[in-house]
Amino acid sequence: MRTKLDQTKDLAPQIAKAIREAIVAGDLISDARLPSESDLAEQFGVSRPTVREALKRLAAQSLIRTQRGATGGAFVNRLTYEEAYPQQITTSTLLLSMNAVDFETACEARYTLERACAPLAAKRRGPDHLAAMQAEITRQGAPGLTDEAFCASDVAFHRALVDAAGNPVLSYQLAGAVEAMQPLMNMITFTARSREEIIALHSRIADAVSAQEPAAVEAALSELENYTKSLGAQVMAERRGG
Amino acid sequence: MRTKLDQTKDLAPQIAKAIREAIVAGDLISDARLPSESDLAEQFGVSRPTVREALKRLAAQSLIRTQRGATGGAFVNRLTYEEAYPQQITTSTLLLSMNAVDFETACEARYTLERACAPLAAKRRGPDHLAAMQAEITRQGAPGLTDEAFCASDVAFHRALVDAAGNPVLSYQLAGAVEAMQPLMNMITFTARSREEIIALHSRIADAVSAQEPAAVEAALSELENYTKSLGAQVMAERRGG
DNA sequence: TCTGTCCAATTGTCTGACATTAATCGTTTG
DNA sequence: CAAACGATTAATGTCAGACAATTGGACAGA
Numbered sequence: 001m002r003t004k005l006d007q008t009k010d011l012a013p014q015i016a017k018a019i020r021e022a023i024v025a026g027d028l029i030s031d032a033r034l035p036s037e038s039d040l041a042e043q044f045g046v047s048r049p050t051v052r053e054a055l056k057r058l059a060a061q062s063l064i065r066t067q068r069g070a071t072g073g074a075f076v077n078r079l080t081y082e083e084a085y086p087q088q089i090t091t092s093t094l095l096l097s098m099n100a101v102d103f104e105t106a107c108e109a110r111y112t113l114e115r116a117c118a119p120l121a122a123k124r125r126g127p128d129h130l131a132a133m134q135a136e137i138t139r140q141g142a143p144g145l146t147d148e149a150f151c152a153s154d155v156a157f158h159r160a161l162v163d164a165a166g167n168p169v170l171s172y173q174l175a176g177a178v179e180a181m182q183p184l185m186n187m188i189t190f191t192a193r194s195r196e197e198i199i200a201l202h203s204r205i206a207d208a209v210s211a212q213e214p215a216a217v218e219a220a221l222s223e224l225e226n227y228t229k230s231l232g233a234q235v236m237a238e239r240r241g242g
Numbered sequence: 243m244r245t246k247l248d249q250t251k252d253l254a255p256q257i258a259k260a261i262r263e264a265i266v267a268g269d270l271i272s273d274a275r276l277p278s279e280s281d282l283a284e285q286f287g288v289s290r291p292t293v294r295e296a297l298k299r300l301a302a303q304s305l306i307r308t309q310r311g312a313t314g315g316a317f318v319n320r321l322t323y324e325e326a327y328p329q330q331i332t333t334s335t336l337l338l339s340m341n342a343v344d345f346e347t348a349c350e351a352r353y354t355l356e357r358a359c360a361p362l363a364a365k366r367r368g369p370d371h372l373a374a375m376q377a378e379i380t381r382q383g384a385p386g387l388t389d390e391a392f393c394a395s396d397v398a399f400h401r402a403l404v405d406a407a408g409n410p411v412l413s414y415q416l417a418g419a420v421e422a423m424q425p426l427m428n429m430i431t432f433t434a435r436s437r438e439e440i441i442a443l444h445s446r447i448a449d450a451v452s453a454q455e456p457a458a459v460e461a462a463l464s465e466l467e468n469y470t471k472s473l474g475a476q477v478m479a480e481r482r483g484g
Numbered sequence: 485t486c487t488g489t490c491c492a493a494t495t496g497t498c499t500g501a502c503a504t505t506a507a508t509c510g511t512t513t514g
Numbered sequence: 515c516a517a518a519c520g521a522t523t524a525a526t527g528t529c530a531g532a533c534a535a536t537t538g539g540a541c542a543g544a
Binding site for chain 2: 106
């Protein structure tokens with residue numbers, strides 16, 4: 001960790017980088033305690049506030065956690081899926097919204113990845129996954145549902161589908177792709193007719209997963225992708241027109 | 243942004259959260275300038291160092307960038323793929339290493355996602371993608387290559403394959419899955435025989451992409467997945483034995 | 485042995501100051 | 515009159531020192 005610093009500028013990022021690399025390289029294992037802020041300040045030859053800024057950067061990435069008190073300090077955090085999910089989703093969402101990624105591209109990426117989960121989901125789905133999917137389908141048919149709630153339920157349905165694949169790494173990677181689409185989907189106003197269509201496709205997907213027919217799952221997902229794209233295209237056309 | 247703060251504790255995270263939500267919600271658009279640190283401190287009723295810590299957290303997530311000088315300050319960052327990539331990779335890598343994700347699960351996730359790119363890659367690959375893949379294959383056959391360099395080239399090959407799909411969102415999502423595997427792959431000692439095998443499969447993949455035959459790409463990827471898994475299983479068995 | 489109190493270590497926050505950077509404005513000069 | 519150059523200024527980056535808050539452990543007493 002004791003790397004040289006370019007003493008001239010931007011000390012905090014350099015310190016953060018040094019510690020981060022030590023963690024990623026495995027020199028600091030989970031739950032290991034870092035030296036106190038004062039010690040680090042002395043080691044790196046900077047002041048305590050500078051060290052603190054560096055530590056805050058790491059805390060923002062959930063790489064470390066801090067604890068006050070006598071035996072307190074900064075500890076290397078054991079990154080859990082629960083902590084990694086929101087980060088992944090926030091980053092993906094911003095990436096889409098700030099880079100003017102067109103609806104079509106985002107949609108294609110999402111459904112391409114989701115189709116990849118289909119075979120595993122069909123093979124490994126348990127009763128809980130099937131129940132979760134069915135519950136969302138029911139919710140989506142409820143009258144008086146706002147567009148936003150409909151979208152949220154849509155996301156929940158697809159997450160259940162992905163989780164059915166029984167691979168946590170896959171679930172993690174897909175979370176970004178699926179959730180990041182929600183803001184884009186929220187721009188769409190769903191008519192009763194389009195909701196019906198989507199719910200019907202969701203049912204086909206759920207049934208195919210239940211029947212363990214991967215090809216049918218993929219086919220229904222492809223149809224849903226095309227339908228979603230067409231809805232998005234309509235919105236874009238109207239936006240340009242009006 | 244002017245949300246209430248629980249004045250009692252952990253002010254910096256609260257401020258960071260308030261600003262982050264304003265950015266994610268779109269209240270602060272790209273390149274918008276935040277108030278100066280002094281102004282923010284006054285607005286939130288805290289001291290400047292506290293505000294600074296909050297800003298550093300956001301900077302660590304690349305949500306803002308800071309600039310010194312007269313017209314300087316903190317600006318909402320337009321998150322680019324270049325900035326998002328390393329974050330995605332770091333998080334994915336740590337998630338795998340810290341959660342004792344077994345080789346098999348990680349491998350399955352990676353190749354499942356990669357197969358999903360196959361149809362698009364076969365359809366859209368350009369001469370540059372084909373050249374990149376071919377270049378890595380050549381490098382992998384070079385004598386005297388270390389295991390680490392071989393793995394790095396392997397990653398580069400697969401990234402070229404993913405990029406061939408021509409969907410930046412897909413490339414971004416896959417980066418985590420592919421790169422995060424590298425530390426796990428580095429545990430494997432590649433024999434001349436196994437390198438030969440892998441290079442042959444890479445060639446099959448490249449040829450199938452070149453010939454625009456998605457099914458052949460998927461088949462070769464599946465074989466590569468199985469072969470990689472068997473290599474990993476060997477390492478695990480030896481480790482348990484010795 | 486158990487319990488309550490005190491103490492020490494550590495992070496969280498504040499205050500004030502100075503250094504550094506970079507744009508702008510005014511002045512000076514060709 | 516225009517261009518170049520220096521002073522000003524506003525902002526972040528860094529530092530020093532201090533105090534508050536919190537937590538665990540040690541120590542003394544019942």
